[in-house]
Amino acid sequence: MRKVLRKSIRLNDQQIRKLGDLSAFDGSDPLEHVTRAIDEYLKKQKTDVSIPAEKEIHAEITGKVGDATNRGAFWISGIVDRYEFSALILKEPSRSGIDKGRISKLSILDPTIRESTNSFIDCCIVNYDRGWDIKPSKLAEPYYNKVMALLEKVAQ
Structure with a gap:
């Protein structure tokens, strides 16, 4: 199993409102939207870190x-x-x-x-x-x- 580390982030009031609007629009949990956005961001990053000998x-x-x-x-x-x-x-x-x-x-x-x-x-x-x-x-x-x-x- 691969361990994924996530950084804590703080959303501002405007971002929270937009997240609430998006969740009201599609009926999904706001946390699901945030998780999906973070996962998409991580896919685009180079996350393979090799440990040197x-x-x-x-x-x-x-x-x-x-x-x-x-x-x-x-x-x-x-x-x-x-x-x-x-x-x-x-x-x-x-x-x-x-x-x-x-x-x-x-x-x-x-x-x-x-x-x-x-x-x-x-x-x-x-x-x-x-x-x-x-x-x-x-x-x-x-x-x-x-x-x-x-x-x-x-x-x-």
Whole structure:
């Protein structure tokens, strides 16, 4: 079964009136009209999203700097294909780290979305800040795995 994601939309008063008129005209439920319109729109869109294999994903570290508030900890920044990432690596493993390890914070984000929305959380595909805010989805998982493999090498 194929899962279809739909975005929440808000109709204005004029659109609601037109939808009511259309439903009164043909006797259909207004929700049926909306569903049909969304389905028609989605058919016209390219909705096939392929998940890349980890070996096809390029990841590299672009910066490393010590954390001023946590002795022995350091921040790593980098790129993973079209995304950017940053991570806080602690000196010792921690209960609050990913899998009780040394990585205490990790963000993987889309810089294009960040620039257009100016919102950090809206542009993240993965965010861990001493706990999961945004877990890796099936689409984000290969990028997350690639970054984690890179960070594990640095953390040794």
